[in-house]
Amino acid sequence: MLSHRSTQAEWMDAADATQPAFEAALRDLARINRLSLAHAPVLRWLEGLAPPGGRLSVLDVGAGGGDLLAAIADWGIRRGVALDLTGLDRSPWSATHAQAMGVPARWITADLFDLDPALRFDAVVCSLFTHHLDDATLVRFLRWIDARATRGWLVSDLHRHWLPWSVVWCGVRALRMAPMVVHDSTVSVARGFVRAEWERAVASAGVDARIRWAFPFRWLVHRG
């Protein structure tokens, strides 16, 4: 069942997703990110990019509820790095939710491929985003992120395997998560990646990137 990337659609990507359903999903995604230690590898990677006393502009693509940007903001305060943070998401409910949560970032509501091509950031990150793309669009995205990041970029996304699929299936039900999350979580794992697929995508895009494992069930793909 998980031998190939699934093409099943996620409810989150439906144009008619309602604000209450989408925001409930964002709240539960933030819980999942906390429980699955999703922010730590991104913060460790940023440490290599920005010494204390430095400045850094960061774009988060498919930023959802903005909990990663909030964690980056706290990290910047602890490390003494002056940050200029931007969230990009095509759902208008993402901006509404992030602002209500007090995420200290400016927000752009747009499809990423419609972003002003002249815009550049020191670092571009994304988490749980690339599995939303089909294989051809993923290659296009890798070229896009490589062109937009002056100092480095990092992609963090799910490993496609029966173990995370089963953990997620049980976890979202045990924790009584929102219906959109119950549906999309296992679809997300099934749309995720194995290492060989990242190697092929990176080679097809012609970008210079490292591929690393992140505990418990993620791949990190990054330049810088």
Ligand SMILES: C[S@@+](CC[C@H](N)C(=O)[O-])C[C@H]1O[C@@H](n2cnc3c(N)ncnc32)[C@H](O)[C@@H]1O
């Ligand atoms: C699974 S959520 C991940 C949210 C957040 N990064 C996290 O880790 O919790 C994926 C997000 O990507 C956004 N998205 C999907 N396709 C997009 C596109 N083409 N351009 C911009 N945002 C997109 C969705 O609206 C959604 O908020």
